[in-house]
Amino acid sequence: MVDDDTHQRDLMYSLLAPIGFEVLLADKASTGFEFLQEHDVDLVLMDVRMPEINGWKMVEMLREQHYSMPVLMVSANARDAEYNLQAEGYHNDYIAKPINLDALLGKIAQLLNLQWLYEESQNTAIIDEPKILDKPLVTAEQYQSLIALAEIGYLSGFKDKFSEIESVSRYPEDIASQIKEYVEVCNFPKIIEYLSELNHEA
Structure with a gap:
């Protein structure tokens, strides 16, 4: 995952690591290229809007360096979806933020030729705590x-x-x-x- 947003990287790790993926988190393109040289990477999740080298430029550089793994572009900006149509040939698919887990898993399954097996699990709910009046109000x-x-x-x-x-x-x-x-x-x-x-x- 290449994304300059810490929360977005944490989100992707929390979604994918528990189901068996080894998740490498890069905060910029140069770190991403270092990971690619050091690891056998099966899939790249690429933020579109990043400083220095943006996602479109990085995926173009990936292909120029003959990396062939699938690349899934990720962006919160709807206008990026328009450019998505003009950038054929470098990336393999596109998904919008905020990330929908089912949509993400569907695209990953398609790109990596996987089939998910689901089991029932209990949702973690926010647990009510006794109200303590001496606590300050939320700021x-x-x-x-x-x-x-x-x-x-x-x-x-x-x-x-x-x-x-x-x-x-x-x-x-x-x-x-x-x-x-x-x-x-x-x-x-x-x-x-x-x-x-x-x-x-x-």
């Missing part, structure tokens, strides 16, 4: 950290951050309940909208 900065994770669709990271904040600060009961309701159905647009309003008021 605007803490809400902003949740918004950043919601914007990239990082569900497990969002839950972890929510619990971390809850351990040191206090959410008003109605606010905590509403956030958990949106989290249960993975409604990230509503989470972002709601937290942005709270952030403005905090």
Whole structure:
């Protein structure tokens, strides 16, 4: 995974490492090329918007250096999808942020000729803790950290951050309940909208 966003790299690792992938995380193109020289890489997940060398240029350089593994381009910008049509011949597929796990696994299965076997698992829910009134109220900065994770669709990271904040600060009961309701159905647009309003008021 080549992406300059730390949260996005963490998200991809948390999605793929538990199901058996060895995930190499590069924050820029030069680090990605170092990994390619040191490891046998089966698939490259490539962010489009990066400083210095962007994803389109890096995948072009990959092909010029005769790397033939499939490349899946990843971007949060809808306009990149338009360019996607003009960049045929270098990359193999394209997926938009926030990453949908089912869509990602579907594309990986297609690119690597895999077949997934699923088993039932219990979803990890945000656990209610007793309200401790002497904790300070959640701050605007803490809400902003949740918004950043919601914007990239990082569900497990969002839950972890929510619990971390809850351990040191206090959410008003109605606010905590509403956030958990949106989290249960993975409604990230509503989470972002709601937290942005709270952030403005905090």
